[in-house]
Amino acid sequence: MQRQNSYTLPISEILSMATEALWSNKLRTGLTMLGVIIGISSVISITSVGQGVQKATEQQIQALGTDILQVFAGSARSGNVRQGLGSSSTLTWEDAKAIAQQAPSAQIVSAYLQRNAQVVYGGQNTSTTIYGTDLNYPEVRNTYPQSGRFFNEEELNTAKQVAVLGPTVQRTLFGEGANPIGERIRIQGEAYEVIGVMEPKGSQGPIDRDDQIFIPLTSMSARLVGNNALNGVSVNGILLKASNQEQLEAAQFQVTNILRLRHNIFPPQADDFRITNQADIANTFTNVVGLFTVMVVAIAGISLLVGGIGIANIMLVSVVERTREIGIRKALGATNSAILNQFLTEAIVISALGGGIGIVGGVMIAATAAAIFKFPFVVSPLSIIAGFGLSFSVGLLAGVIPARNAAKLDPITALRSD
Template sequence: MAAEALWSNKLRTGLTMLGVIIGISSVIAITSVGQGVQKGVEQQIQALGTDVLQVLAGAARSGFISQGLGSTSTLTWEDAEAIAQQAPSAQVVSAYLQRNAQVVYGGQNTSTTIYGTDLNYPEVRNVYPQAGRFFTQEELDTATQVAVLGPTVQKTLFGEGANAVGEKIRVRGEAYEVIGVMEPKGSQGPMDRDDQIYIPLTSMSRRLVGNNALAGISVSGILIKASNQEQLEAAQFQVTNILRLRHNIYPPAVDDFRLTNQADIVNTFTNVVSLFTVMVVAIAGISLLVGGIGIANIMLVSVVERTREIGIRKAVGATYAAILNQFLAEAIAISTVGGGIGMGAGILIAAAAAAIFKFPFVVSPLSVIAGFGLSFIVGLLAGVIPARNAAKLDPIAALRSD
């Protein structure tokens, strides 16, 4: 009887369901998108290594304006070598010098990031050549002008699928032979990690930067890979003390370097995304509440419209419980069917967003169960008062109504 009553008023039933559909689909889609973005960023950061500690050089200042970390020569390659020798928790250590530069090949050119690195960089950053090779110790020692391209640079300069190995490119007027192309790593936020070129640190320092510290070859930063993630705190403590001793920094003097922890970045981002997801889901929950109010309103109107019908049913023997159950069944049917449609719509929206914006598609079973449970509860609560009003009608008064 509940199904027949709803089907006889298809437009009204559909519009009543719409509030629940929007609420449930919003909750599931937003939860899924939030979890997908979170997982995608975690995967990108983990690809760089969650057991990696990064030391950045200090910031130069112009008046009261900071030029940013790495803008002054407070770290040296010798600092990296000292950390490798003296820090027990440091498994692999790599120094790098970073600059932006214009790169030219034939009639093509692009502005990209140049990394002058040592041989340990691929292992620390978990990135290896997919074509050709990385430079050797001999090439590092002799400052040989060789380069390993990121996939984006290779595509921009040489075209999709072209073989760049063996070709010559020019970096700030200096010719470099391409000896390899790195495997793709994708983007991390606004930064394209494939839009990079790697050359020997010695060549970078001598030919492109010409900016050596008094104590040795200056670097922009040092990467330290710990034996495991649990050793990061120990590595951070050891590295801090080694650098303070080498740089003659004693309290209350301020460190001329800064340490960042990849695991801390993951945790911070996870917390931010989780809070944002909770906030938006709460907003979506308001639309679900509005949908419940809509169901209650329509059911109250339905009771008024069907007063004579209710009077006839009670006159021929329908009990209080029978009338109550019929109207509750109608409210619950509206909300659960609307919830089912909303779940399907939410999953489709989340899948489309994942495909368009290139992040993992994640649907939590808990969010689906919670969504369906919410729709059932909304229908139950929205139907209670109208159903009680219908069940309490006096059959004689109901039969007299117009």
């Protein structure tokens, strides 16, 4: 007499039975989900952090301007050791003035000197970066005083000892909320009157752009650095703002030719300066962050693979442990497809639940990292959908073989099992 195997359980009942079976083995279920949770949370959090860092960098570079060229003086040598860009006296303020006059693509040009120095006010002191600049620096860098003022042409021409503080220096020397305007600070022993405080700009990577002081280029050259160029005022670099980003290549070509002529550089001689394009820096950094994120996400994907193997192993063990149960169900009329569906559903429930917990955990980790390290919190809906899809797929694939093994069991053999 042939047994009828036409009865099919509804999806709701299969899901209920699968959930009950998993709940009866809570510890094993939890440990099985752990690999999926770690994998999905890693994918979500790393993707979010990468996008947040990328967006923060883009914002910072946008704030500095993507239509900016930076010209650095050459590198000085000490023995066989090459020092950093700007360490040699190969650029002068006169070079900047020549570029402003002769480069058609240059909208505005600014020269600067840069040194680290100790600054003292009363009983407070701090080590900060001193910028000796001209009048064009605020416009090129898109940074202006939020209180007081920047130095004027007369103060620049007469090398007046006046200073504009960054917000970090203001807080360090004078305290939160104090008004330093009119006070006198000492920079390398020289007294400077504070005439303004710059607007906050935040950090660019490890660099605090508010931990700076601006003084006239002439004052810095004469009093803090000393004139060390044969002709004119030596500077560390020149900033050039083009009329728009499309003009950057033309501006770079023009600046290169102007400086080569002024410095008597002819092929095959090497340039004694270096030009960097702010837009190229932004694109390079974006690509690097993108590649790094992809690499780490790929590593996190290994956790998902391990999690899938864990699900498969546990489901295979479950089939062995529940052989008698499977035999009883088959004897009572359960079809092969019903057995297959239950075990497959158990695997999918484990991975889907683990994926859901992993998504929540990943979002929380990303939000915490964004709050601690001060970058935008970005979670792409695509990454969440992809994460849940991955976890579902892992459960489906990991559950296929154990479910097929369970469905193929002979009911008489299964009933005889201990």
